[in-house]
Amino acid sequence: MNIPPEVRALLVCPVCEGELEDRGDGLLCPACQKVYPVLEGVPVLLPARARKARPAGGGDGSPPRR
Numbered sequence: 001m002n003i004p005p006e007v008r009a010l011l012v013c014p015v016c017e018g019e020l021e022d023r024g025d026g027l028l029c030p031a032c033q034k035v036y037p038v039l040e041g042v043p044v045l046l047p048a049r050a051r052k053a054r055p056a057g058g059g060d061g062s063p064p065r066r
């Protein structure tokens with residue numbers, strides 16, 4: 001992703017104003033568990049455009065088994 005670090009630092013979640021983490025294909029808000037898309041290098045910080053973050057360790061979305 002080509003977002004300069006100084007710009008990244010200004011980016012916060014529009015819902016909770018928490019810090020966002022770079023997920024490679026989007027920006028993750030850990031508090032909301034939402035991923036905001038980045039289109040052509042421009043972060044789209046709209047709650048309506050966000051998608052649910054995949055649960056950590058879930059892999060393909062199937063329930064974890066032991």
Ligand SMILES: [Zn+2]
Nearest residue numbers: 013016029032
């Ligand atoms: Zn949030």
